[in-house]
Amino acid sequence: MEREAVLVAIDVGTSKVVALIGEVTRDGALNIIGKGTPASVGLKKGVVVNIDQTVASIRSAVEQAERLSGYNLESAFVGVGGGHVESENSAGAVAVSGPSKEISREDIARATEVARAVNIPSNREILHVLPRGYVVDGQEGVMHPLGMSAVRLEVETHIVHASATAVQNLSKCVQQAGVRIDELVAQPLAAAEAVLSGTEKELGVAVADFGAGTTDVALFLDGSPYHTRVLPIGGNNVTNDIAIGLKTSLQVAEDLKIRYGTCNVNAVDPDEQVTVEAIGEDTGRKVDRAEIARIIDARMRELFEKLGDEIQAAGRGGMLPAGVVMTGGASQLAGTAELGRQVLQMPVRVAGPTGVGGLVDHLLTPAHSAPIGLLLWGARAITQVDLGRYESAPAHGGLGRIRDWFRNLFP
Ligand SMILES: Nc1ncnc2c1ncn2[C@@H]1O[C@H](COP(=O)(O)OP(=O)(O)OP(=O)(O)O)[C@@H](O)[C@H]1O
Ligand SMILES: [Mg+2]
Missing domain, CATH: 3.30.1490.110 (Dna Ligase; domain 1)
Known part of the structure; x- marks a missing residue:
């Protein structure tokens, strides 16, 4: 299919940077033609705390994506996260x-x-x-x-x-990595783009992207968002708790969480023990699996309570007929949806991103909803016939260019 436009998304997350290159075909499909997903350093809870490290992480993601696609990446739609949103x-x-x-x-x-x-x-x-x-x-x-x-x-x-300063620091890092910014997009809205259906947005729904350092929340009603917020809590808190509770290193705790973790304490045999296998100081040690589950349950419960408070505080009686759609890396813990239903007393489902084709191997997991959503957001921005909604958006240099590009296409 003939290529209409090429666009790029960069999600600078607490645990990983994702750079995606997508092509919009003439029939409106969005295909991924390049990707880079290195681990990130330099961020805490979604906010840049070390410029040089963050620049290096972004550069690495950009280089991987460029090598894979053979495309020279110039500008990108960039996600903004952090508790200041x-x-x-x-x-x-x-x-x-x-x-x-x-x-x-x-x-x-x-x-x-x-x-x-x-x-x-x-x-x-x-x-x-x-x-x-x-x-x-x-x-x-x-x-x-x-x-x-x-x-x-x-x-x-x-x-x-x-x-403003957190946004400036993020922008600085992206620019120092050699990339111009088309538009800065709040992460919760990006995640929503990839996992929510039109019907859910009409009825009333929340998206909750459980990341490493943050949980991105956006509430929708009548098709559009009415509350957007980033909570400074995420999967890293669970890992920290396990490390403290079991007196292990963070690396061992992360490995135990991913291998044996569940929010459902009752599903675990109280006598089951697991062996620490990660390379670390305590390889071979045995721990109770039920203890890991108890620690996870306590923290995830707190996370859902905070989410519930946020939904209440957003008004409208906390009513969300379509419930909560969870995504993000930390939503993959066994038993999260059940625990969410129990705490929030509303429908909860875990979802990965949809709406893209191409090189999607390893990308269609909840951890990639925000970057794929950014790409979908960008595709909509550059193909939207009614650009009215962008006329008053902050000019970060890129949108004017997109409008020009668009006007060339439809003079
Ligand atoms: N299979 C799994 N089971 C449980 N947790 C997981 C699993 N895979 C990843 N995680 C957790 O997901 C988190 C990373 O999620 P994600 O990649 O969405 O974060 P991020 O986008 O880098 O961070 P943020 O959005 O907070 O800035 C980590 O805390 C990790 O431990
Ligand atoms: Mg994220």
């Missing part, structure tokens, strides 16, 4: 201008600008201003107001913002 909802209203009293692109942009003018401290950087819907002369629930006759246009937006 937050959101709020804001509305903006304007009088419809022009003699015809028909809503124009300019009216939509002005209304969005008004919504965006909400008081956000100067140490925050706005990542997204996403329209949730429009109110046209009092009529709610309008999704496509362009061309409608009206006097007054109101837009409801979901604004996602992050610490």
